[in-house]
Structures are given as C-alpha cells and as structure tokens.
Amino acid sequence: MKANLFPYAALRQRGASRFTALWLACCHCLAWLVLRLEQPGWQQVRASRDVWFPQVAGRRPLPGDPLRYLIQGCWLLLVRPWPERSFSLTRNLFGKGQGVGRWLAARLAPLSRAWTRRIESVMEPERKAAWQRRISRGSTGIYAVLAVCALLLAALSVTQPFGPLAQLAFVILLWAMAMVVRKLPGRFPTLLLIVLSVLVSCRYLWWRYTSTLNWNDSLDLVLGMTLLIAETYSWLILILGYVQTCWPLRRQPTPLPEDTSLWPTVDLMIPTYNEPLSVVRTTVYAALGVDWPADKLNIYVLDDGRREAFREFAAEVGVGYITRTDNRHAKAGNLNHAFTLTDGELIAIFDCDHIPARTFLQLTVGGFLQDPKLALVQTPHHFLSPDPVERNLGVFRRSPNEGELFYGLVQDGNDMWNAAFFCGSCAVLRRTALEEVGGVAVETVTEDAHTALRMHRLGWNSAYMRIPQAAGLATESLSAHVGQRIRWARGMAQIFRIDNPLMGRGLTLFQRLCYANAMLHFLAGLPRLVFLLAPLAFLVLHAYIIYAPAALLVLYILPHMIHSSLTAARMQGKYRKTFWGEVYETVLAWYIARPTTVALIDPSKGSFNVTAKGGLMEEEQFDWRIARPYLALALLNILGLGFAVWRFMTGPVDQQGTVIVTSLWVFYNLLIIGAAVAIAAEARQVRQSHRVRFKLPASLKLASGHYYRGTLQDYSEGGVAVELPEALSLAEGTEVSVVLGRGEQDYSFPGVVAREDGSVIGIRFNEMSHQQMIDFVQCTFARADAWLDWLEQQEEERPLQSLVEVLRVGFRGYLCLYRFLPLWVRELFAPVLRLLRWVASYLPRWPKTQRFS
Template identity: 55%
Template structure:
C-alpha cells in the first residue's frame, strides 16, 4: 500500500515536471525577446521597468531563474550560460525540491508563462491526471482486497518470498554481462536513485541503500572472480593488496548503512512533577594540566544547574594537584579531590572519585565543557522510564573551530568532522541499543557502573569500553541528540591528530581485548555498531593503498585490475556513484560529499602505526591529554605534520608525468587504461592538496573564543539612560554589540549590560574598549563570583544556547561539495608554492580565474533577491 502511494506521488511529480518544462519553454522565448530588447535600447528597457508594466515582471523572473546572468549588460557567453541553465532547470532540477520557493516562483512568473503553458496545463489537468488517478485508485483497491487473505502472512509464504528475493539478489550480483549490458544496468539503477533521491520518505532512502549494496557487491564479486592476473607475481601481489583495501571499504560501507539506516531520534522524557522524587547526582569534572581560566566556567556552570541543591554535588578532580585550584574550589563551595598517584590517567581519576562519593547518578564533563543549566532536567527523565538504563549520552558540541574549520575558514558554514558521529551515527546506534559513552556530557547510573568495576582501565578509550561492558551485562543506553554542553575543540592540527591517534589506538585495543563480535551479552545490532566503530579506525592502511594504487600502473606498468578499461569503468562507476548518492542522501546534513576523503587522508598516515601496534600488542600505549585553551600568535606552515602528504604529492606528480608520457608514446590499446589511472591520480592530488591546505595553521590571538549570536538586549549608561541594542557575539570576558547611531557611547565609558536569564534579568558591568560606527566592543568587569555565574547562566548555560547552532536544513549537493574540495586542493598547492617556489604563484592565480570562469558557466540554483523588486 505504501509503495503504491509512493509511486502515485512520483507520478504527480512527473506531471509537475511536465508543467515546469512548459513554463520554461515559455521562459526561453521571453529570454530571447528580452535580450533583443536590452540590446536594442537599454534606456528604453529601464524606463519600462520603472513603469511597473509586464516587462518588469519579466525582468524579475529572468533574474530569478538565471542568477548568473546580468540581462542589463549581456556578455558574449551569456547565451551559452542561459542555455545550460535552461537545460538543467528542465531536465535535472526537480520542481518539487523546494515547494515554498516554487510557489513563489510560479506566482511571480505567471504573467510571463500564462499564454505559453495554458494548453499544456489543460491537457495535464483534464486528461492525464484524471486517468492516472483512476488507475492508481483501482490498483490500490485491488491490493487492499488481496491483503485480506491471511495466507500472505503465513511463515511458509514469508520464507518463500525471502528465498525468492535472495535468489534475485544473487542473480543481480553474479550475472555476467558485457559492457553494453552493464551500462544499461548502470543507467537504470542510476535513474532510479536520482528519481527517489529527493523524496523525503524512509522507503526512498531504503531503496537507495538497496541499490548501493547491490551495485557495490556486484563490483566486488567481479573484482574477486575476473580481475586478478595470477600469471605475473608482481601484478598478483599488488592486485590482492588493492582488493583487500576494497573489501575493507565495502565492509565499512555495508556496516555503516546498517548502523544508520533508522536513527531513533529520541525525545526528552518527563521527570516526576515533585522534585523531592528526583535522585541525587554527583558531577565529576576531571582536570590535569588545563589552566584555571578554562576549567572555571565549567565548574561555575555545573553549580548553577537547575536541580535541587541538596541533591547536587560538584567535584573538581584535580590530577595536577594545583594550589590555585584548591583555593578556587574552597571559595566556591566545590568539593576538591586529589589522589596519591596518577595511575590510569582520566579513568583512574574518575574511579577514585567513584569510591569516595555516593550519588545515585554520576554526570561527567571534560573540564572545558560548559554544561547548560537544563542538562540534568533533559537527561534524567529516561532513567525514570527505563529501569535497565545505565547511560544517557548527549552530543559533544564545540563553540571554537577545530583545525579544519579554522585553517580552511569554514567554521559554522560546513559540518565539522565530528558532526557525522554526534548528529547521525550515535542516533543510529541508539536504535540498536548501542549508543556508547564518549567520556563527557553524559550521565551514568552508579549501580551498573560499579557492577562492571568502574570506568574501564584496560584501554585508552575508557569511555567506549565502559559502555561495552555494561551492554554485555544487559544494561541499556540512550542518546539524546540535543546539545546541552559546549567546549573547546582541538586548537592545532598536531593536537587534533594526537587526539585521533589515541582514539584509534584505543578502539584497536578493544577490538583485540574485548572483541564485540565474540563473547556473550550483545545482540546482533550491538555487535555491528561496535564493530563498525572499531574497524573504522583501521582505515589508515586502506586509505594509503588507494592513494598509491594508480602509481602501480603508471610507474611499474602493473595491471592491478586485470580487465579492459571499459569494463573497469562500467563496474567501478556504479559502485562509486551509488555510494556517493546514497551517503549524500543519508549523511548530507552532517557530512558533505568528498569531505570525508580529506578528513581521513589527513589522519591516515598517523593512525596507521598506533592501530597496527595495538592489534599485535594491545597493552602498549598510554593516555595523552589534549591541550586546550592555547593561542597561535602567527600563521605558519606545519612542515612536521604535512611531510607525509608532501611526499605523497610528489609521488603522485611523478606518476602523473609518467602517465602523460605513456599517452604520448605508449601503445594505442592502453590509452583508455592510462586515462583512467590519470583521472584516479588527479583525484588523489585534489584530496592531498586539501590535506596540505589544512597544515597551514591560521593565526589565533584570542584565548577566549567569541560566539556569534543575534539577541536583543539593553544597555544602561552611567546616567541611567537605557538603550536597546543587539548582542552579536560574546565570550567569557567580553562581547560585541550593535547599538543605534544615536547612542552616545564612546571608548572608555562604563555601562551595564542587561541580559535575561529565564524570568530574571541581570546587569553586568562592562567597559567599552572600542567603537566603530554602530559596533562596539566591551570588556566585562564582574562584581564577584555570583555575578560571573549569572553571566554564564545568561549566555553559555542557557537551555537553548546551542540549539540551531548551524542550520541543518540545507540539501547537500555532491557536485557543489566537489567544487569546494577542488578549490581547497588548489589552495593547498598555492600554499606549497608559496613555501617552495614563489615564482609559481601567478600560475595558481591563473588557475583560480579559470576555475571562476568555468563555474560561471555551470548551472546555479535560482536565487531570489529583494533588491530586484524595484
């Protein structure tokens, strides 16, 4: 029944596309007429536009549909741009992608299209639509009558249908085909995927996953059975190495689909109405070498949580044994705790506190994570609902940019590296009861935690290992995808890599010491989720193999895929295209296409050694603390970190040169094979360029990070005059404001900033340190610790402080993401040239201009501009 409704909706979309085509045919004639009008008499056209007559509406509609063309000043190639955009609008862009936008479009352009599409619309509405409606209704009724027969639900029928489906899948995977037949299958599957890609229904996504699994498995079967040359030892060895990497990538792809196929999207559970029934909670904030100015906001925010004060105890666990921390804790009523030694690092610190405290539940925050005041009220309700619940995890959110965001200037514009895990994967884990502890921003139940012996100390990823132990005992976990704490991201690429190396080593250790695929207590879904999380960190070697693979042919003339080039393309292209389309559909809001390639390439060399060592010697390695709260006084290129990428770039350039030489001198029957390998190595060079670009550390002189907001506030002057203003950013020490032009404030003035905290309003003393037009910057002068705590509750600790941090509604477009990655790759080579060969910089400037020119020819999404309204 659902499938028939789905097909009916697609039929209606097709009719809408027919209507849109008729619209755009009319628009094209208007383009030609309007172009000649501008060419003949521009001044007359401007007069017509000012008069408000029909050509003005035409002008507005043209500017909407063709945002890359200035119709008042046409250029020689603008007719080509118009034609490309028109073909894209008719045959590629679905008019159902943005319903609200399209309603506005068709309303605005109705005067232009009325005569052109009247006959076509009449045909669709009065002939085609009633016919399809009648047929679809009859089929639905027939299906409904058949579904009444109970024999369809018998076990025997279900087994038979399952076997039939398995047979069809096996046939699709193993059926041998020539290049033409394979191309037909490619086009059919690709067309279906594109057809359902923008349908926001679970069934459409499942269909895309099925298609991706089919074509990827078919490719792998073909690779295993028909592409290995067993006659030449070197070819055989290199081919098996590449095949092993492809089997790994296929396994991660399939496990990832299973893990994220149905995110749970858990909601908040209600607490008992009487706060006296709420349990006692101990808050642990472990610290080792972080400065007090980093730890202080987290402690003060924890003290200010909305929870009965007699049921809340905050513990500062100081493994650094610093006198200033002890004094700060004593002055603010915080329980200060140290231990005799630092054994087992963070895990040992938490276990020491576990033995000295008695709360029913333990909330754990890294010392740079500032919890929202509502954290406990949003998370604790699930413990009341599920008696076997041992853990509630919330996202790790960062208000400072990580090295990728900082060095590539993409903070809050693109999903960061961790957004996929906390935005989608943990939600998918939750569906399988496999969401695991991430070390911070979580609440654990004391009983189950003590039952597994406390925080795990056998591995350096003590958090995930602890959750695995609790799951083995039958306890459940929950993931609440609402950011309720925010902290500092790693501040340099070297620190970021060091942190990921620890994660990779720890996951490999767990895989060896407590393999989730073996042992008791886990269901199948939990085994898959844990195994995928651990196997993912073994991607260092496969990633390097994919980087070096095309060089095997270009430099050594080794056929690592022993098959005609056309067959390689016909089998590999469906695998690659469907994987990207499906991941774009499932992950697009949390990670854009091709960005994962760059993230993994940056880490691949560095996680290779610790994961390999951990697989053979799982007890080696130690916990390393990630430095937070530092500054970068100048922009510099990190040669130590980038050295592996530079070596790979030089090898790839060498292979590219040999490939060009083979094209010029090699046998003609190898031309297509050479071209395929040149395309492969070119793609690798783009990704490696991005890795090099990240290695240039951007300057960062502020130790307190500014958080952009748009919030209405008030300012009180020393004369007690109150002005309305906008808070545009803030940190724990200052803020940026936008004030009216008439506001008589100057540098050096002392004012009161009035901020709301729920129903309360607080005043914070501040000095104006600069003013530029309507923008002013202030430095806070807090009057005691209570005043500073009130500021945290009004800013960092607001319940909605991090909700809607970045818009997640945009539809990810793979080709746009690919263009962005190309631009970043060119930026990396430009930075290399600046270091090695400054005389090559004009070449990169020329390439950038060429890229901008080519982008101007590409189709663009219609863009509505208010200034065009006249």
C-alpha cells in the first residue's frame, strides 16, 4: 500500500533523480487523494500507459511528466480518436453518457434513411423518367416556385449583413446542424452537408468582396485583390468538386452473353518506349492469361524503342510486335500507328508496367454489347509499389495515396454525369469511336483526356468500373513524380485553351462542369503560392490584404474552413485524409505554376515526357534541387514570424489581434511546407521486384518429396514468403519448390530457402522458363481478386486527427532537413533543436496504435 501511495523507491530504480522522484511521488499522492485511481478504468489506463501516453514511453521519469500526463489526458478525454474501441477511456472512467449529438443522430437516422431511399428512387432511370413526365404534365410551375424560393432564401442568407454577435450565433447554428448531420447514414446527409458548406463559403466570399478591400490604398488594394482572386479560384474548385462528386454512380459489371460467338474481338496493346524488359515482361505474361476466347484476342507489344530484345521476347512468348520508324507524337502516335495495322472491334490499352487481372475483359466488355454508343470503359490505376510520398513518409497501405481520391471518388462521380474520361491505361475503347474522332488526340500531352472529350462531343458514352483490374508501378523518385504531374498539368491547361469544354457543341451542362473542374484543378499552382506568401504582405509590408478586424476574420474564415473540412471528411474520407490535399498542392505548386501559365498563353509549348518506372534508390538522400522552392518559402515565412514578434511588441495595441491571427496563418504555412520538405527526404528503395502482400493457400515441397501445407504471405517476381503451421528449421540454400493453384490445376516453382523466421520461410526463385514465369504471374499478379483489397473500408475520417497528423509530418520535415545539413550547421542549430524537442514533448499525441510510423 505504501509503495503504491508513495512510489519514491520505484522511481529511483527507473533512473529518476532524487528531486524528480520526490516531485513525482508527491504528484502521485495528490492524484490518489483527488482521483479514484483504484477503479478498473484507471487501472487499465495505468497498464496501457505506454500506449495512451507515448510522450513518456520507454524513458526515465522527468520533472515535467505530471504536466505531460495532464495535457495528454485532457486531449484523450476530449478528442477520443478511436473509431472502434473495446475500451473507451471516458466510458470506463466517467460512465456511459451518450451526449446530445449522438442522441439526436440516433433519432434522426430513420428519417435520413427514408430521404436517401426517396432520392435514390428518383435517380433510378424508370423513376426518373416518370418524375420528368409528371413535371411535364403540369407540376413545372410548382417546382419552379419552390426552386426560386430556395434560391432567394439562400441569397438572403449569403448577403444579409450581421454584426459580430449575430454572425457568431449564425455560425454556431450551422455548425451544430453539421455536427449532427455528419453522423447520419445515407446520401441525404451528404447533400445537406454540401448545402451548409456552400452556404457558409458563399457568405464568406460575399463578405470578402463587399467588406474587406481597402480602396483607399493602392498597395492594399492590389495585394488584397490578388489574394481574393486566389480565394475565388479555390471557392470555384470547391463548388465544382461538390457537383462532380455529390452522387458517385458505383457502376456494376454488365454480364456477357453465354454464347461466346457473340463476344467481340479485342486487340490488347502494350505501348513501351524506354522501359526495361523486366518491367514489360510481367505485363505480357499476365495478358497471356486474360480470360477471353483465344481466336478473339490479339496481344501486341508496341515498341517505340525499336529494341531487338523486345522483338525476340515477343516471338518467344507468341505475341505480336509492332514498331515504327519514328517517335512522332510519342505514345499517341505509337497507338495511332498500331490502329492502322490491327482490326479488333475493341482495343484494350495497358501501360507497360500495368499488370492486367485475368477477369479484366469479362468485367469491362459487357457494356459495349448492351450500349452501342459506349465508346470507353475505364478502370482504376492501382499501384503495387509506394509512390514517393508514401515511401518517404512511411504510410504505404496505411493512408490513401494521392491517386485514390481520383479513382475512388472523382471518376465515379464523373460516371454519374457520363463524363468519365480515358486515363491512358487499364481501359477498353471501341474502334469505331476512335476512328470517328480521328484516333488518339495528338495536339496535347494529355492525349487520353483529350480523346475522351472529343468522343463525348460527338455523342459517345463512357463508363467507369471502380473495380481494380490491373496494378502498376508508381514513380520511384520525387523528381519523377513531380515531372509526371507537370505533364498532366500542362496537358490539361492545353486542352482548356484549345478545346475548352465550357464552349463548343456536344456536351451536356454537367459534362462541361466535370471536364472544367478536371482542367482548372491543375491551375492551383499560383493560388497555392499566393496562400503561402499572403500573410507576409501584412507582417512585412504592412499591407492590409484583408481590411477587417481580427474577430471578424475568425468568425468568417473558420466556419468556411470547418464546414468544407467536415464535408470533405464525409465525402472523401475513404480516399483522402482531410488537409492532405494542401500538402500535395504545396509539393507541386512551384513546379506547375509556370507550365500551366505558359500553356494557357501558348498551348504549343511543351513536349511529352515518359515517366520513368522500375528504378532503384540505393541510399537515403535529400533532393535539394526539388526542395529548393520549399526551403525558400520556409525562410520567407520564418522571416514573417520575426516581423510578427516585432509588430506585436512595438505596434499599436489594436493591431495585436490581427498580428496573432496572421502569425497562426504563417505557422500553419510553415508546417505545410515542412510536410513538403519531409517528402523531399528520399527513403531507400533497393527492391527491383516489389513485394505484394496477399494470403493464398500454398504448399512447400522438399527435395525428399514431403509436402507441407501453408499460406502464402507475400510474393514478387523474385520470390515468396510462406507461413507453415510449424517451423521446419531449414538451412539457408536448401532447395524447395513452392506449389500454387490456379483453378483446379497446381503449378510448382523451384527455389531455395533465403531466410527462415520462425514458421515463415522466405524463398528465392531459381531461374525459370518463360512458361513457368507465365504460370507464376497468372497464379499471383493476374488473379481476379489480386487487387480487391483496394476497395476495403477505411477507418472513419476525423478532420482534427488528420490536421494533427499533417502538422506532425510538417515538424518531422524540418527534423529530416536537419539530418541532411552539414555538420557545422547542425551544431549551430543544436540548442534550438533541443528547445523545440522539449516543447514538443508536451504536445498531445494520438495513441501509438493510431499513429503513422
């Protein structure tokens, strides 16, 4: 009892000094007197101390630990960042209180489901047609009146001027509605959140245009208008994004007829230029196993590199080989040349690193038979290797990557409006549609989207199948990643300039909006730079870019940010964590600003560049060339913080609130830039063949003839890992065979033991024949269910948790930068770093089970 009440000796044994042990023991006694530490909840917290309080885990006690416990404990009680938990801190300590929000959500849930079913029934084709007939028979006037009333009410809510107290009450009311609605099931709450977000954002923009420009000072007006134009662009992208993704279609595959003689002929094309044969080979092996009648499927390697090794490989495995004498128009020209030499009714296109699943054609071709005007079926681009952001931050398969928002939500939203567009790979196109538009477009460097736009203008339909049916390699380095995005941004700007979807004939209103949003999104470079530099205008130049008191800034800006974040979390949470979009935009802002601006002025500028795949990163390094703009932006914002301190100490008292708000903006910018710096710290990439985690039944066959059944844990082209029920204690180099099944047939692949970790055995394959490699690829990479884990449900998105993670990554970015600085610079900043680490040790953190590594 005495030891528990006054644990002085235990603290001394853990390495605490006498003063620290005495201080912590006194704090323990005080906690024992005030709190009911003998209760089971507190006992469980104490047993899991290292999980709930990572600040104090694995080190000796320090005098500041009581304050760290207090801050972290309050954070855990208030935020509760666990989506599903068998143990709830607040429930075990303070009872099972449900809360007003949860009580309201539970009672409104049936109403939400009913409204969702009603809306979905209207969206069904038969009900939609009946609803339109009903309107045409005489209800047009009623609906028109209701629409006008709704618009007038919305306009009144946007334009009505409020005083500070009235604005605060308005903000609290809408926030309370959003907090209740966001927990309700169905699509109706999503639409209601969109309405609230649009209302608040429009009110913010109206206030900015009517009340926050200083017309009496030229510098204030010019800089203020620059910021306002950037904000208007962001508002436009927000509204267009809501329209584009408010109702994802979730299209299901169309079944094929049982009579295979009715199935169309397909030309499967794999264009390549400078990629190594090791990358192309796996794609060809998988294509050979695609389930389709052999007499109706032709596979072609389109080699723009004119390499003899590729010609020999194609002949060995029995696929077609097409080349040409020049490289005019790059990939688009390569495909167009191949179209003239083939005659399949449909054309399936795969980038040379995208490995198709065996069911690809069976899931995508049925729609062409059902709809004679269907020109395109696009499937997701799924990646089996981490991109630079995932690898450098260590979040691969733990957090959605940059592309998942587009392929998980945006393209599905486009499909609702018949605006899903071609993405260059993993797609099937109708030859007659391609012929009608003159083949793949060659006027821009994003030939895929431009080709789809031309098809839609001529009345052709498109479809998006959200089921991943292929997997490829992501870019290995940040420089290659940035280069790829520069090409996309330049191409989209070129299309917007020479074939603007908002103009011309053939497109519906929503097709125009979807295409416009896809193109305008890539113009984010300049607005992002404006946001990163805007607060310096006030702190350094003393320019009032937002001519309003600090209190009104908070009352208008925060609701706009909060509602857009809540709505994004509801709509996009499975595909992108809140606030991570700002990190991606910051990484690209400097590099896409100039190409997009130039493309808008002169669309002929710029050329196609091939994205490098299959490279290695032998050791950790910092990409100083790519990070140079981030470092310049960071230094400018640090300078702004210095001016903020000076302005706060010496400036007028009535400006101190504005200085504080602007300083918080600068601090946020610094951490966003820090996240970009963290991505520039390149992690090692030494695997030529990337391992794919996937559990499959497998057997291990020894040279003695004994079989051991187990489970395949992961695989690559070079080897596998097999888990057996018990360890076999096999020596390294022991010859074994891995037996895998495909359908009702088993295949054996020879190899040697490379490592043994308990019951898990790592096996390195021996050199295999073409047929053995074909069999292995079709047993693993080309399986019908190989990439379906991409559709797994993500945990519930929590905007505050995502914000903290982004800020933590931003702080880590500066630590990464410090590691790569010269020694004399590190020694110079060592005291500052120790101070920052000491301050950071008091900040609240998410439990270890919820943190990114």
